[in-house]
Amino acid sequence: MRFNQFLGNILAAALEKESCGDKYDILLNEIFKAKRLGKRDRIWVADRFFFYLRHKLFFDEVSENTESLAKNIAMVFENEPDEILAQKIENLKKRGVFEKLFNESFPEFLSNKIRSLYGSDAFLWFNSKAKTVLRTNLRKISREELSEMLRSEGFENSPAPLSPAGIILEPTNKSLKNIELFENGFFEFQDESSQLASLLVNKNSKTLLEPCAGGGGKSLSISSFFSGIKVTASDSRTHLFKEIKERADRAGTKIEASAFSDISGDFDTVFIDSPCSGSGVLRRNPGDRWNISEKMLSDLNKLQSELIRKFAAKVKKGGELIYITCSFLECENEKIVQDFLNENRGFSLISAETRLSENIKNPASFSEITNGLFFRTKPFSERDLMFGAVMKRDS
Numbered sequence: 001m002r003f004n005q006f007l008g009n010i011l012a013a014a015l016e017k018e019s020c021g022d023k024y025d026i027l028l029n030e031i032f033k034a035k036r037l038g039k040r041d042r043i044w045v046a047d048r049f050f051f052y053l054r055h056k057l058f059f060d061e062v063s064e065n066t067e068s069l070a071k072n073i074a075m076v077f078e079n080e081p082d083e084i085l086a087q088k089i090e091n092l093k094k095r096g097v098f099e100k101l102f103n104e105s106f107p108e109f110l111s112n113k114i115r116s117l118y119g120s121d122a123f124l125w126f127n128s129k130a131k132t133v134l135r136t137n138l139r140k141i142s143r144e145e146l147s148e149m150l151r152s153e154g155f156e157n158s159p160a161p162l163s164p165a166g167i168i169l170e171p172t173n174k175s176l177k178n179i180e181l182f183e184n185g186f187f188e189f190q191d192e193s194s195q196l197a198s199l200l201v202n203k204n205s206k207t208l209l210e211p212c213a214g215g216g217g218k219s220l221s222i223s224s225f226f227s228g229i230k231v232t233a234s235d236s237r238t239h240l241f242k243e244i245k246e247r248a249d250r251a252g253t254k255i256e257a258s259a260f261s262d263i264s265g266d267f268d269t270v271f272i273d274s275p276c277s278g279s280g281v282l283r284r285n286p287g288d289r290w291n292i293s294e295k296m297l298s299d300l301n302k303l304q305s306e307l308i309r310k311f312a313a314k315v316k317k318g319g320e321l322i323y324i325t326c327s328f329l330e331c332e333n334e335k336i337v338q339d340f341l342n343e344n345r346g347f348s349l350i351s352a353e354t355r356l357s358e359n360i361k362n363p364a365s366f367s368e369i370t371n372g373l374f375f376r377t378k379p380f381s382e383r384d385l386m387f388g389a390v391m392k393r394d395s
Contacts, residue, residue: 003071007041007044008071010031010035012066012069012070014027014028014045015052015069016066018287024050024053028045028046031045039173043173047077048073052069053287053289055101055127057101057104057105058092058101058105105289107289107290109294110289111123113328117328118378118379121380125380126283129171129283130283130384131170133190133191133192134176135163135187135194136186136224137187137252138224138225139223139252140185140186143159143167146187147159149181150181154172156169157169160192160195160382161192162192162360162363162368163195163196163360164361166192166195168192168382176189185250185251188217188221190221191284192382192383193377193383193384194217194384196360196369196377197273197388198225199225199355200322201222201225201226201229201355202269203226203359205268206268207229207267207269208229208231208232208271209263209269210233210270211234211260211272211307211314212234212274213234213235214240215240216243216255216257219233220248220253220255223248223254223255224253232258232263233257234260236260238259241257267315270312271322271324272307272321273324274304274307274332275303276300276304276325276327277292277296277297277300277327277329278327279292279329279332279385280326280327280385281326281384283384297329304332305336305340308336308337308340309340312393316393317394317395318392318393319392320350321347321391321392321393322390322391323391324389326384327386328376332387333389334374337374340391346393347391347394349373349389349391350390351390352370352389356375368381
């Protein structure tokens with residue numbers, strides 16, 4: 001294999017900073033700007049950098065230093081190992097550790113959890129590259145119309161299996177953010193699981209509070225699906241309200257962004273998109289697997305319990321509390337909900353399948369996205385892993 005030494009050196013520079021704590025996309029963008037890399041070279045470096053994060057244990061085992069690490073990554077990515085690397089791989093296979101180091105490259109407690117929940121085949125799915133998924137803004141355009149317009153712009157696509165607004169794009173190096181369809185608010189970037197989580201909302205609700213709204217993705221989704229619901233978005237990071245307003249304006253909808261202290265009254269629905277480990281979106285953020293620790297989860301569990309207790313108080317009698325995460329770990333999901341229900345007998349679970357069937361017409365099956373009474377997506381499809389619970393407050 002001919003190794004591009006110039007790009008290899010840039011990859012090595014990124015690898016040296018890999019453990020500095022910065023977000024990986026921010027880290028790479030800073031390096032790309034400093035080196036003035038063109039688009040093709042950026043893709044070369046980014047693809048191999050994230051490939052390393054997916055298979056870190058293996059590459060750290062077979063590499064002596066950062067320079068050899070960069071070259072080893074490039075050779076395996078191209079499936080053209082040299083004689084030395086090929087021998088190292090063969091030795092790992094003889095020792096029976098290659099599979100664990102390469103495909104099961106996660107913190108041990110996380111790999112054990114994946115195996116126990118989904119089986120060993122799931123590691124290939126976790127290490128695969130997720131496709132881009134769009135949510136059609138149904139306030140402005142139908143999914144069918146948007147799909148055809150995207151094709152005319154050169155973006156091949158197909159409908160998402162369950163979400164009535166979802167569009168799955170085929171891989172492309174073309175940018176969607178600069179096209180007129182995006183600027184006109186015809187779509188947002190949103191995985192199908194997030195779209196389906198928004199469809200856990202009771203369509204008869206008149207008012208909804210999203211207290212952990214972030215940049216407003218779920219608020220926008222709910223507003224698109226349910227035009228009759230007044231959505232109030234809030235977050236401790238009030239600087240994000242500007243982004244929410246800009247996105248709502250582009251979508252042609254109104255979302256009221258308010259600080260916690262300014263929110264008065266109760267709501268028909270409180271929708272908690274809880275802070276979590278992000279274990280369900282590791283295909284999109286492969287490096288985050290190395291940030292998830294048992295200590296991190298313990299801290300998150302305390303916060304999650306506090307949030308669900310705090311904002312349950314904002315649910316009207318007869319109203320609903322929806323709790324969701326982008327995690328597959330039970331400690332952030334079923335356990336948080338069950339502990340809350342044990343302490344709050346005035347709330348009871350509503351079947352996620354029942355609610356989804358009210359909002360999605362003619363699905364073939366909900367078996368891929370439900371587990372018992374809960375919303376819980378599974379691996380092996382083009383969806384992130386998400387959890388959701390709908391709880392009704394007694395009248």
